[in-house]
Amino acid sequence: MSDVTTTDLYEVTMALSYLREDMRAPATFSLFVRDLPPGRGFLVAAGLEPALDFLAGYRVERPDVEEFADALRRPVRGLEPLLGLAFEGEVRAVPEGHAVFAGEPLLEVTAPLPQAQLAETYLLNQVCHQTAVASKAARCVLAAAGRPVVDFSLRRTHGPWAGLQAARLGALAGFAGTSNVAAATALGIPASGTMAHSYVEAFPGEEEAFRAFARCHPGPVTFLVDTYDTVAGVEVAARVLRDLARGPGCAVRLDSGDLDALARRARAVLDAAGLTDVRIVASGGLDEYGVDRLVRAGAPIDVYAVGTRIGVAADAPYLDAAYKLVEYDGRPMMKLSSAKVTAPGRKQVFRRAGQPDVVALWQEEPPDSARPLLRTVMRGGRRTGAPDHWRDARERLRADLAALPAAARRIDAPEPVRPVVSPALRELTARVRAGLEARFLRESADADTGAPASPPTGRG
Template sequence: MTQASGTLSPHAIPPYAVQDDDLALLTDLYQLTMLQAYWGEGMRERATFSLFFRRLPETRRFMLACGQQHAAELATRLRFRAAHLADLAETGLFEDAFLEWLGDWRFTGDIWTLPEGSPVFENEPFMEVDAPIVEAQLLESLVMNLVQLETVIASKAVRVVLAADGRPVMDFGLRRMHGVDAAVRGVRAYRTAGLAGTSNVLGGLRHDLPLSGTMAHSYVLAHDDEEAAFRAFARRYPGTTLLVDTHDTPAGVRKVIALMDAEPGLRVGAVRLDSGDLGGLAREARALLDAAGHPEVKIVASSGLDEWQIAALVEAGAPIDGFGVGTEIGVSSDAPVIDLSYKLVEYAGTPRLKHSPGKVNLPCRKQLYRRHDAEGRFVSDIIALRDEPGIEGQALLRPLVRGGRLAAEEMALASEARERVADALGRLPEALRRLAPGPGDYPVTLSPALQRLREQG
């Protein structure tokens, strides 16, 4: 095992989150040691690396591709600064001439990706990097980190959106997510998946997802009584949502009604239920509000919800108008990772194929085609060679980066990814929209030419 003796230069206060200027060092050590070996051997030929996963998690019928655009954008900006080179020199692993070369490193290749927000299935390439091997190799760790997180989070979030069946879902997950970087990037994935809002101020502002929030139990407890807390908050924030379960939910709803009746100009937009039998309490709250002449006040539910609980509430007809979901979309506890791989599939114009049992990959540069029926629904996918003629279907992989530069006409905005998800959900076979695993796996086949290459090994 290669070992380094140096450490990063000390900082008075180390930055908690990774800065964009340091992303070139956000890599595994063996990427850099391999780069030096390639450099020393004069290996500069063009390579293609393919990003895919071999198996869907047991609780997923599809994954929602997310993070590729982010990865492509960062690839074009990676630079090794003088301070980085000095830190690497201290490890004792790298030659001075290599570090000098590394100081001029730039990504000059092409990156083809599946549009963000597209459903993706087993073994399908949803990102391919074509570049000199000394460039494409370095991207592996960063690409996998970015795409892994955002795809996992978006795929969980879209299940919650499906379960809510048109009711808005808000992100309350900041405090439970695994670190500040994941919390901010997660909001990007939530926006793509179709969430209506987030409580995360930085994430929402950075990724253009509306900010949404209510109040905490601490605010109610800090006042002498619930009435005083509700009155002060509603006067300051007209149309706000009031948390009514600090002591007793039905009593809390009655106090909200009394407050609105006592001050006719005071508006309350919703009451929030955060504990107990949410379905039963929602029915009781709805009956109280309607009987008092306040059908306009909505009911929002939270309290450790996941897609299964939301689906059960919706199926039972609980009069809940929106959901706040935190931990489960923030950490995706039932499927926290995917078996993501970034594999060399072509070098110097020659197919490359890994033969390890259970880990055979598909060689060569590829294209992914999606077929539709007469109504526009997805029917099947075909994985083919990039330039293979005669393949029917919609070609999905698009060149986001050409010659090291972003292709402006191909760079989808986050809003387009969100719209793409909404469109794709309507085109998915009904079996794949169900939460529970079962029969009806989506057909993915290989083209004749790709199948022959794989068999030839």
Template sequence: MSKATSTDLYEVSMARSYLREGMSAPATFSLFVRDLPPNRGFLVCAGLEPVLDFLADYQVDTEDVAVFASVSGQRYEDLEPLLGLRFTGEVRAMPEGTIVLAGEPLLEITAALPEAQLVETYVLNQVSHQTAVASKCARCVLAAAGHMLVDFSLRRTHGVEAGHQAARLGAMVGFAGTSDVAAAYSEGLAAVGTMAHSYVEAFGTDEAAFRAFARSRPGPVTLLVDTYDTLTGVKTAARVLRELGIGPRCAIRLDSGDLGALAGQARAVLDAAGLQETRIVASGGLDEFAVDELVRSGAPIDTFAVGTKIGVSADAPYLDSAYKLVEFDGRPVMKLSSAKVTAPGRKQVFRQPGQADVVALADERPPHGATPLLELVMREGHRTSPRSGTADALERFNAGLAELPPGARSVRAPVAPRAKISARLGLLTTEVRRYIETCLLANEYPAAAGPDTS
């Protein structure tokens, strides 16, 4: 079976019903985050590239239909109308690395209604998870304040694929490397790593382990110094590195205890041994708050290895994201549910330095000096431009970050900017709401009609 089966059952049921009722007119769905999680002043768009790969290859085959039939208790023949369905639509999206705020569409999909419906679950899964993790990584970059960051998250993420994604997402916002070998190879990232406490324990002493490790590697090594006694380990590492003449290219790693105090003591030992260029790496359950505290304290740590809390975005592991129908067959539509009202119509987001973002209708002209953030990235089921790499995303991220107000970039108690709604979008929202409420009172809602929005 293909990835077409990576969907919720109700998507299959709705798509089958649409086909049965002849409802295959173009539909536009908008994906956005209603509210930012706590301690978030912004989000970083991510997950678009895997989504485009998925949509470009999307096709329901015979095995997929058999799976749909099996899990739904229906006959194969009843679901056979789905056979051969491909994604032939259009995607407009913010490229990966773009800064995004609450209420702004990260992407909009326009396709035949059954197509746009069936892909909802996978698209939400990829964009929601990867945007959450990329945003967590971005906060670590802010906290590190120019110090090097590396990804150690693979062993803690919710699956190997999620670990691969975390490595890629870290690189998108400025991480220098990853411990994930597969991700480093396939994404062209720097592979980084040290040794485990078990390695030292296997050799019995720090010195025996350090010398063996150095013999096994042709390049620089990073020695884990806190398996037994940290300061003794640092002194042993300093002696071994001096005797081998490789100190300037190497590092020691602190993985437990009071990292700030230990880093200061380790720095003094290394400097006294003439190893001023030997770096100090810190790890051990670090997140942006711990990194921020260590940096502010002046701890002489050169590299922060973050993993456990970053790869799962521990303090905000999900986003309040939604994928909502905003237009069908040329008719703007909206949801009126309490606290979950959606704005109708295809949209665009305009950004202008020093001004609030404006969420507008897709055909509106941008305000003077403003840049439209949603770009056409897929037409008729095919990409409109080559795949965007992590370097491109990093450039977008850095540019967007520089434009954010200081309060949004704060690691602690950030203040998130709010986007404005354009006058035309506000008017359309009012008109569509009034039209729906009028139809509800009259107990009718003609599917082919709509409010006069001219």
């Protein structure tokens, strides 16, 4: 299946109509989140890199046209105006890793109208899913308060590709490693893993299992200690680790039960055995809420492994995001639907130290000491620079999180940061709205009198 045909059908029907009507003037679409999900004080911009890969390689080939025709149950020749269509436009976007907020464009696409329209579904798919997962992963890092967090999500994500994305996004957010071997090798992320309960069950007892595992794997080892009785399992692990004298880096993993109480008992057993440098790893249905409770309680846990709830962003698995036309052929456009009003015109977001962001028109001068967030990352259908690396995004996120108000970083009941709108954007919005409303009044009056409707100008 081609990425070109990974789209909603109405993108194809609209693009085909635009081509037949010769509507090929430049159009700008803005991708933004209307409202933050409940329980979020910020989002982490993510998904831009695969989106740019998609646009850079976009070209409608004969097999794509045949698939479109089959879906529409029409002859192939009726879809041939789409043949050879490629993306030749510009993209301005917030680089991955920046903290972003509701109402701010994450990216804007400017291209001939059919091209910009066909990009919608894939861009929303990539940016929405990855921003949701990256945002939850970042909250896990905040909750861990400096303790390492590891990605264990692959077996619960919605497919292998989503698992690869989750591992990358965890690394971007500051995770210390991943259990996903493919992601570790492809992306340069440290691989991390221990053993399953089935491994322990396969041996006559825990001691035989732990010693066999250690014989197979030289260096530091981590033993899963809660297959039967957790405290007894820790005592067995302590005896084996003391006999092996493997040195620092070894650990025991707790995967069930009251992790706070069990971690305290495990720490006492290990310390009594002289194994003060053996770490405790906790896993089992954890996300930022569970991690935060354990950290606040002072549980002696050294590493947190998170999986199921992170890879699917369980408490906020989707974003109220939109990809809306804001300018066509030089004319600012806006939508007036109830609760879905959009602001017209191409935009920029200015970030100010210690103050809310400013959403402005793209050619406005920045406020004092502010810096623009949206950068031109594609021009003429080509990237303007080398692909970004997740390590670069991680550094951006680290800086942005440090600058966020404490209330936005809170795990429970965070207070979202709300950007402000520049006077110039407010004025343009009011002018375009007034023009549209006046046009509707004229058309309504013409309909009442039976007079021909006035031709629309599309201008505010």
